[in-house]
Amino acid sequence: MPADCVVRSFSRGGLLRGWLPCCSITMKMRELELRTGVHRETIRVYLRHEVIPQPTRPRKTVADYGEEHVKAIAAVRQLQQDSRLTLPQIRAMMNGDPPDQRVNANAFSHLEQLVAARVGLDEHLVPLATLAGRYRHARRDARSLAAFGAIEIVPDSAGEAVSITDAELVSIWGEMRQQGFLEDLDFSPKMLDFYVEAARFVAGWEARTFLDRTEGLIAEDAAAAMIERALPLMLNFFGLLRRKEFMKNIRTGQPDATALALPGSASATSSARLSRSARRIDPRPLG
Template sequence: MKMRELERRTGVNRETIRVYLRHGLLPEPLRPKANVADYSEEHVRGIFAIRQLQKDKRLPLRRIKRAVDGDASAMPSDASQFSQLDSLIAARAGIDEALLPLATVQARHPKAGDDIRRLEKIGAIKRIRRRDGFYLSRIDAQLVSIWGDMRAAGFTEALGFTPEVCKLHVEAAQALAHEELKIFLAHLSGQRHEDPAADMAQAALTHLLSFFGLIRIKTVLDDLRKRG
């Protein structure tokens, strides 16, 4: 998006946005050519997070910048310090929270419509109703696409594989995520602040996902060897 759209989306004027950029509080925009800047949802979320910290915590930009740079003493240590953590983690993970029309998602795979209903039934995704129809978040659309890839790999209804087989993964992932978050917040509350905590959470999401995946592979291989 261009600067004019970024101003409209956030309600913040371009002079203030440029101040945020100069302070290093927002990533530099993409510049496909000279004098052209493209901004993303990451910039929208970042601006909202900065404004919230300024409004709720009365923090000047220099303190927010110190927190971004890892100075834990720059932020207050009350429990509400994590009020913007979800937005910051999403921004760091590059998650685009825009919605996709259901028709767009269904066009990608022949059986996407049926998959969407079944995946919603087991709690993997959630359709969002708007006046002009149903939508999915980009993450949910990606989950639908992944199941489409599974079918293409041979996991077909003819062999008894339907989206319902993912229920185990959904329940396990949700339970694990809930417990991980409890531990994470319990250990960091009063010790780390929002931006450093977001960095740690993003690292954990990346590294522990690999850790979890390797444990699964190791367990499957051990079980197969025992059966052999």
């Protein structure tokens, strides 16, 4: 990219979603093949399925591609390889439809990137009305999640809407409801504020640790590639550790006392719930 080309960040509602170059850098199909390592026939299949943006056509027989096509093709490849998604599935999820299979969390950053490449500054949003068609309480759950910063609801021409990633968070709680996690048992989205605090703490520590060990020592492209590959691995690593600890606490009926002392607005409520759960699980009489 030329040195005098300013790269402009874009956001919606204060959340950084991606970037677009303010100047136009174009390439032909041959160079796009070389940059991505993907054959032109495969690229044309991506174009037909509308998972990457169409090229600009200064003349009928001329097609120009840009950096957004390079990034979009890389995102599609990652979704195909890591999440085993088909092109119709990717296309449907780009349009805000819920996935018909469970996909890993890292997939949604790729989907956001594809949408950004396709529509630029006008980031695609998923109307809450669409989610409510699948999950009856989606609107109420979305407002509860937004109240403590788990998601962001933004105004849209169709009413209230959320990003693709936030739509998946609402959908996950909708599926939790279907599994029996209901208000009758004192389960509600409000109890998830602890997860937001925990995620901020862990993500902040991870970012500081990574920057301390790499900033100024390796090229930015190499650092970006490390993050791209490592993030899904660390999500799985943390998820497995959490599962181990959760099952250990359930088996013993004695939740770890250190968990009850974690700071945050949810700690007191969490302590009461966990203590009540421990009494239910452990049938031994007190004393």
